[in-house]
Amino acid sequence: MARRSQTEVAVLGALSVAPMTGYAVREAIRDVLGHFWSESFGQIYPTLAALEGEGYVRRVDKAAPYELTGVGEARLKELLAEPAQRVPPRNGLMLRLFFGRQLGPEACRALLRDALGDARRQLSEYAAPRAAVSAEGGADAPYALITIAAGEHTARAAIAWAEESLAELGES
Amino acid sequence: MARRSQTEVAVLGALSVAPMTGYAVREAIRDVLGHFWSESFGQIYPTLAALEGEGYVRRVDKAAPYELTGVGEARLKELLAEPAQRVPPRNGLMLRLFFGRQLGPEACRALLRDALGDARRQLSEYAAPRAAVSAEGGADAPYALITIAAGEHTARAAIAWAEESLAELGES
DNA sequence: CCGGGCATGTAACGCGTTACATGATTCG
DNA sequence: CGAATCATGTAACGCGTTACATGCCCGG
Known part of the structure; x- marks a missing residue:
């Protein structure tokens, strides 16, 4: 099924x-x-x-x-x-980093820099909807804010991880 | 294509x-x-x-x-x-929480408690492989550790988010 | 000797994307 | 009037899961 x-x-x-x-x-x-x-x-x-x-x-x-x-x-x-369907994970970035030795350190740093940029941009993109939902209020607002908060937490975690990993790969 | x-x-x-x-x-x-x-x-x-x-x-x-x-x-x-394929996002948990008003606060808290438990379990599951990879060393180890770190950051972010959101939904 | 894990494959099915086709409306 | 956007649909295609079929080998 x-x-x-x-x-x-x-x-x-x-x-x-x-x-x-x-x-x-x-x-x-x-x-x-x-x-x-x-x-x-x-x-x-x-x-x-x-x-x-x-x-x-x-x-x-x-x-x-x-x-x-x-x-x-x-x-x-x-x-x-009904319980949420959990999708089998398929993270192409992690797959590449895991076999990073084949790819070389510089290419991995490039991947991490891209991921860092993406995460920063994503984090900034939550500001507008957060402000809009907060201002508007309404019965749906708390729930919308929870999903926005999830995005923000995820983005901040990605930023911290990418910075830390770049340092570990001898950030050039 | x-x-x-x-x-x-x-x-x-x-x-x-x-x-x-x-x-x-x-x-x-x-x-x-x-x-x-x-x-x-x-x-x-x-x-x-x-x-x-x-x-x-x-x-x-x-x-x-x-x-x-x-x-x-x-x-x-x-x-x-080659650039990693980015999979279109499909997060059933967020979908449910976003329409949480239809679902009711208690059901949403249950979803968050589940997510919190999952995240905590996941975080604990990274300890063993991290120790194993650290001990073994080798040329692949730094890359494996980067992917493990990603999982840990993500799990910690999920924990913080779930706790925070439970508090906001009037944690019972 | 029999149950469970190892091992290889295939058929069927549903999901979701992409691309194409078509037409209405709006706006410069 | 021509381009862009709104709007509705369909056909083709590939991906990935699930389930099924089969057989080997080993340990209890």
Whole structure:
């Protein structure tokens, strides 16, 4: 039995915030959840069609945005309560560093410098959404802040790790 | 063009440490790289067959372990030098927490407690390999230690984040 | 001698991306 | 009017997991 798709969760979740078109669902996922989730059109449209067939979402006419139905909201709660699928890890950076001897110290330092830059940029990118969510408040704010905090902690850990590892590889 | 598989990198990398059977490749990947990489038999055997056909690995007879050839080692260096594929993020825990309002505070605290336990266990699991690699030394040791350090930093960050977030959700 | 670990493979399946096709609307 | 963006979909493809099938060998 293959891993079950969690696309429905993401799509229903997006529609639970506000009714929107499939296109907008993708924008929302990219912009708001982009740091820990992604969906492509090839997933979103078939999923929306299936959800519509099951009565979890509806649109008043073929050109209107999708909106969540009552059963749809119940379905979302149900799916959220299921245990999160854990994806088998596949970290290409670590794979390369682990076999770093084959690659040479300078190339590894380059990888670490890239990772450091990425982590710093990511950390800076959390400032804006954090400020926006804090200012806006609302019942969803605490939960959004928790996911933002996760990103910040992860980014800071990556920064500390990369700096430390660069020093150990005889930072040039 | 679909994302390129990095299975070859992992398999050639494993064989660069020592000749071994396909079964042992999987054991090695699971035990040594398990925290940041995984491969299944369904990937390993076809990949080994393909690599053999291209002359990157060989076995003296059909029952012998696979070993890396000269071109195979060159191929590994080549593949390691390619930029790491970045996998689109899919973090089911964050997805659930982001829509935590639908799920309710208590269920979210349960998720965080689970995550905290996982992170603590993971952190403790790095102690043994760190000691082993440190004691053994060797040219590969610095690189292995870097990947272990990454796991430790990540785990500590997860612990701090989970504790902090539990407090914010009114830790009961 | 039989159960469990070692060992090799393959078939089926679902997931997700990418690319393509098409059309409407908006804005400069 | 032409380009960019919004919008909806589909087809093809590769990746990776899971499950199944098979056989060997060793220790109890």
